Amino acid sequence: MALELNHLLLLCRAGFERECAVEIQERAAVVGVYGFPRFKGESGYVEFVCQQANGAVQIMQRIDWRSLVFTRQWAACIAPLTDIPRNDRVGFFLQHLDGFPQCGEVWIEAADSEVGSGLQGLCRKLVPPLAAALRKAGVLTAKRDTHLERLYIGWMNESQVFIGLADPHLASPWPQGVMRLKFPPAAPSRSxxxxxxxxxxxxxxxxxxxxxxxxxxxxxxxxxxxxxxxxxxxxxxxxxxxxxxxxxxxxxxxxxxxxxxxxxxxxxxxxxxxxxxxxxxxxxxxxxxxxxxxxxxxxxxxxxxxxxxxxxxxxxxxxxxxxxxxxxxxxxxxxxxxxxxxxxxxxxxxxxxxxxxxxxxxxxxxx
Ligand SMILES: C[S@@+](CC[C@H](N)C(=O)[O-])C[C@H]1O[C@@H](n2cnc3c(N)ncnc32)[C@H](O)[C@@H]1O
CATH class of the missing domain: 3.40.50.150 (Vaccinia Virus protein VP39)
Incomplete structure (x- = not known):
């Protein structure tokens, strides 16, 4: 079956899901992609479900990610997966990669939220075994290649995981879309x-x-x-x-x-x-x-x-x-x-x- 990426996953600051959702719906319509957002307050993410095939990819290609005010990071995904088995997560993901092109990297991220912070350790731990299995299956290049598509796994809660692609030229270069900076000790305030x-x-x-x-x-x-x-x-x-x-x-x-x-x-x-x-x-x-x-x-x-x-x-x-x-x-x-x-x-x-x-x-x- 041909790969269809109709679900756009957007990360935002927890509590700003509504703004992120309204903005993407409005901006997507301007570039000719229609759909509806789904979100829960304080979750730190929004799912935008597109009506047309590969709508999520079209949005990423037609809208400069930097021009979005409330979206920090995004990826074009297949429908979210539920019921992730605890005993073979790697095998489970491999089963759902039909039609995916060879990617240069794999990113596994949680949202910047209370739920997400509890999942970050799991995301980090999963990268090495998953990357090894993906390389073996030919889904990932032998060496990291930051010009090829990024295989993106968004672990949003215990039972909802998004798998998709992010062209690194069309998405934020920072994990979770967050630019982390060191506080200069001589500065008088965190502002x-x-x-x-x-x-x-x-x-x-x-x-x-x-x-x-x-x-x-x-x-x-x-x-x-x-x-x-x-x-x-x-x-x-x-x-x-x-x-x-x-x-x-x-x-x-x-x-x-x-x-x-x-x-x-x-x-x-x-x-x-x-x-x-x-x-x-x-x-x-x-x-x-x-x-x-x-x-x-x-x-x-x-x-x-x-x-x-x-x-x-x-x-x-x-x-x-x-x-x-x-x-x-x-x-x-x-x-x-x-x-x-x-x-x-x-x-x-x-x-x-x-x-x-x-x-x-x-x-x-x-x-
Ligand atoms: C968020 S703080 C600024 C912090 C500052 N940018 C920093 O990095 O340390 C807001 C400041 O606005 C100031 N402020 C509020 N109304 C003002 C006004 N009408 N004129 C000048 N300053 C004002 C307050 O006194 C307060 O110091």
């Missing part, structure tokens, strides 16, 4: 990892080199105690940190930072800066108006900011904010490059990166 992850996720290597240069000027709105400011100062950017709260003493002693004890919503820079970052915990509608003002008035070239999403209507709130930003830029006749992502280090918030389209094209050598 520092949000900005670091944002730069690593949104900016290409070329963009990082061009956009994060020593000597640049930066403003950090809602800066206290200084985790984001630390990232800017660590790259030798002269930074103005706006917050009524206190800044970390050691950070201030470094001489790169000026602390303005004031309101980020009324602060206006003396002259345009390269970066404005904003982690103010306030209503998303207020924050997006502020960000739109900074971008359209040319007060900054590049920006990374957070939108705290309310418990209810998180996806709608994100969309409304995006519309406000896009409308503001259109009115100012400004073409902008916008990316948004629910980063691993984000909690009840998402992070956006915005810059002028011409800058994005220039730093990435695009015509």
């Amino acid at each position: 520092t990892l949000k900005l670091e992850e944002a730069w690593l996720f949104f900016l290409t290597e070329e963009a990082r080199q061009a956009m994060l240069k020593p000597g640049m000027k930066a403003v950090d709105l809602g800066a206290s105690p200084g985790g984001w400011t630390w990232q800017l100062a660590n790259r030798y950017m002269k930074t103005t940190s706006v917050d009524n709260g206190p800044m970390d003493d050691a950070l201030m002693a470094g001489g790169m930072v000026t602390h303005v004890e004031g309101d980020g919503f009324t602060y206006v820079p003396d002259r345009p800066v390269d970066w404005m970052v904003c982690d103010i915990a306030d209503k998303p509608a207020r924050v997006i108006d502020l960000m739109t003002k900074w971008i359209t008035r040319g007060w900054c070239r590049y920006t990374v900011f957070n939108l705290k999403l309310p418990m209810q209507k998180r996806y709608t709130t994100y969309q409304q904010c995006l519309e406000v930003l896009q409308a503001g830029c259109a009115e100012a006749e400004l073409n902008v490059h916008i990316e948004a992502r629910h980063l691993y280090h984000d909690r009840e918030e998402i992070t956006l990166f915005v810059c002028r389209d011409e800058d994005w094209r220039r730093v990435n050598g695009l015509s």
Whole structure:
């Protein structure tokens, strides 16, 4: 029987299944693939069941995984398997690989959830014996090949396992789609990892080199105690940190930072800066108006900011904010490059990166 991959498995942060489901259904319809999502709250994953044959593969080919806000990782799968025998899991998986092409790697992953954390040990333990059996059966190349399809096994709970494929060029390179970063001990707060992850996720290597240069000027709105400011100062950017709260003493002693004890919503820079970052915990509608003002008035070239999403209507709130930003830029006749992502280090918030389209094209050598 020909292989049909009609079930798209999507991993997300536990508690954000609804947003992940709504987003994929909407985006899939735009690229001509129809289906319906299935999910349970706090499970950390969504199954999107496609109506057409190989719909899951088509979605992966037609949508850039990086453009999805709430999906961390995905794979195109056959219908989930149930009743996995405890005594011969390897044999069980081998029986269900009819029609699969030769793969370059096998990944076995659990969701990033309470249930998933109990399954991670099992997933890890299963890789060596399964990989050996797959090699023997010719399903896996003798040597790891990261250009070939990735055989993906998503162990979502004791009795539901997804088997599928992920083209490594069309899926996240990080296990569970999670970029794990080491906390820099000198940084004043764990929030520092949000900005670091944002730069690593949104900016290409070329963009990082061009956009994060020593000597640049930066403003950090809602800066206290200084985790984001630390990232800017660590790259030798002269930074103005706006917050009524206190800044970390050691950070201030470094001489790169000026602390303005004031309101980020009324602060206006003396002259345009390269970066404005904003982690103010306030209503998303207020924050997006502020960000739109900074971008359209040319007060900054590049920006990374957070939108705290309310418990209810998180996806709608994100969309409304995006519309406000896009409308503001259109009115100012400004073409902008916008990316948004629910980063691993984000909690009840998402992070956006915005810059002028011409800058994005220039730093990435695009015509
Ligand atoms: C999540 S914390 C910022 C953490 C910071 N990014 C870091 O890495 O350490 C949010 C900050 O927003 C500040 N804040 C809230 N409203 C503000 C406003 N109107 N103007 C400036 N800062 C504000 C709070 O004082 C708080 O320090």
